[in-house]
Amino acid sequence: MTEIEFKLQQSLRNVVANHEPGAGSGILYKELSYAIGGAVIQVHKHLGPGQLESVYQRALAKELGYQGIAHECQVPITAHYKGDPVGEFFADIVVERRVILELKSVAKLLPVHRMQVLSYLRATRMRLGLLINFNTPVVWREIRRVVL
Secondary structure: OOOOHHOOOOHHHHHHHOOOOOOOOOOOOHHHHHHHHHHHHHHHHHHHOOHHHHHHHHHHHHHHHHHHEEEEEEEEEEEEEEEEEEEEEEEEEEEEOEEEEEEEEOOOOHHHHHHHHHHHHHOOOOEEEEEEEEOOHHHHHEEEEEEO
């Protein structure tokens, strides 16, 4: 395990301990989350900060494929109002039909980005989303777990 991967795991543990309900019972999709984090680090190592979100999405999809992790890109999600469909939006990447990845390339993650992931989780009834900002010198510090 590299130092960066160790720090990612440590960071994810700290986020979970401080923000996830039921954190004492363990991390939701722990191994899958670590594998995704490793793929994110690989992409960032090769591309660095400053690219468009779409470039990171394509690169991350390739890296997930290289690692044998099942995923789908630009997954349509239907928004409902009182049971009726009222619109559609797209999750950047859905991993193993369990984890939604929302990729950003922004100066700073904002609360609205977390709300976007929560909306996706509610609409899909999935429990875990990872909000990832690639526009940073150290990407593992910009991976946020969002749990519903």
